[in-house]
Amino acid sequence: MREKIKHLLIEIDSFTTNSVEELESFRIKMLGKKGEVTILFDDFKGVELSIKKEIGQLLNELKTKTQQKISDLKELTESSREVNKNFADLTLPSQSVSIGSRHPLSLVKNEIIDIFSRIGFTVSDGPEIEDDWHNFSALNFPDEHPARDMQDTFFIEEKIALRTHTSSVQVRIMENSKPPIRTISPGRVYRNEAISARAHCFFHQVEGLYIDKNVSFADLKQTLLYFAKEMFGADTKIRLRPSYFPFTEPSAEMDISCPFCSGKGCNICKGSGWVEILGCGMVDPAVLDNCKIDSKQYSGFAFGMGVERITMLKYQINDLRLFSENDVRFLNQFKTEI
Numbered sequence: 001m002r003e004k005i006k007h008l009l010i011e012i013d014s015f016t017t018n019s020v021e022e023l024e025s026f027r028i029k030m031l032g033k034k035g036e037v038t039i040l041f042d043d044f045k046g047v048e049l050s051i052k053k054e055i056g057q058l059l060n061e062l063k064t065k066t067q068q069k070i071s072d073l074k075e076l077t078e079s080s081r082e083v084n085k086n087f088a089d090l091t092l093p094s095q096s097v098s099i100g101s102r103h104p105l106s107l108v109k110n111e112i113i114d115i116f117s118r119i120g121f122t123v124s125d126g127p128e129i130e131d132d133w134h135n136f137s138a139l140n141f142p143d144e145h146p147a148r149d150m151q152d153t154f155f156i157e158e159k160i161a162l163r164t165h166t167s168s169v170q171v172r173i174m175e176n177s178k179p180p181i182r183t184i185s186p187g188r189v190y191r192n193e194a195i196s197a198r199a200h201c202f203f204h205q206v207e208g209l210y211i212d213k214n215v216s217f218a219d220l221k222q223t224l225l226y227f228a229k230e231m232f233g234a235d236t237k238i239r240l241r242p243s244y245f246p247f248t249e250p251s252a253e254m255d256i257s258c259p260f261c262s263g264k265g266c267n268i269c270k271g272s273g274w275v276e277i278l279g280c281g282m283v284d285p286a287v288l289d290n291c292k293i294d295s296k297q298y299s300g301f302a303f304g305m306g307v308e309r310i311t312m313l314k315y316q317i318n319d320l321r322l323f324s325e326n327d328v329r330f331l332n333q334f335k336t337e338i
């Protein structure tokens with residue numbers, strides 16, 4: 001028995017681990033019900049009286065050492081676990097941060113602003129809730145004039161409505177500044193239309209206004225040609241078709257050569273080779289006078305385009321509703337263009 005105790009003492013001395021599981025099986029092996037130390041205590045009953053004292057002491061020593069060893073190792077494994085928990089593994093790949101993207105309408109609006117600011121246009125802002133004067137009357141829409149029906153309006157009160165175009169901002173600019181005026185007004189506008197792939201009850205416009213002495217239709221045409229080439233590429237052609245707006249005379253609608261088939265004819269341009277992108281014209285002298293600008297001294301041109309329309313042509317988007325649904329699978333496609 002003496003030999004057995006000595007062997008066990010050596011085994012216990014040399015045992016080491018940092019695993020909780022290993023330590024537990026060591027405890028069971030030594031101090032469990034059928035553990036080596038426990039069995040020795042059981043055998044102690046049969047030890048000869050003459051050596052009982054010596055063996056008893058050795059056994060006690062064995063038990064204390066075992067218990068001491070177990071509690072020491074337990075402390076060690078626990079503290080090393082703590083350390084592991086706080087240890088940042090710098091070799092792990094980092095978690096990727098998902099970066100948002102600009103909305104395609106913002107990208108295109110910013111591009112339009114950029115193109116016009118390069119030729120001296122400033123940016124003007126105005127309210128989305130507008131009075132009758134700024135949205136209609138000042139722009140030569142007399143009361144009861146059928147032209148008011150061209151733009152189905154959301155009314156808030158009898159003479160207050162959600163603006164139907166950002167021409168209202170230009171009225172405010174004309175009223176409050178002196179020519180030369182060279183400005184564009186980007187913003188959201190509202191029309192009471194049923195929502196479909198091609199129409200929505202709100203959309204975005206950029207309208208432009210240039211007023212000075214001797215501004216001519218040739219200036220308008222040249223400005224729009226410059227815009228079309230910057231926006232859709234140097235080979236782009238434009239054509240102006242006569243049209244009607246109450247606030248411009250003469251008025252025109254502008255087409256560009258189809259950016260998809262370069263004018264050859266495809267299903268986007270319905271075989272014509274041309275797509276319409278904006279309305280324009282020379283500011284009606286009555287509008288200048290309404291805004292206290294002397295129409296005998298000054299003339300000007302104006303134009304207005306839908307940002308959605310330009311974006312759809314630029315990115316081949318075929319449904320207007322995609323712009324307001326905010327499906328991330330759609331928006332993610334514009335990620336690189338921040």
Ligand code: PHE
Binds near residue numbers: 281305
């Ligand atoms: N305001 C017009 C519209 O919303 C567009 C336009 C602006 C036409 C300026 C001519 C000149 O339809």
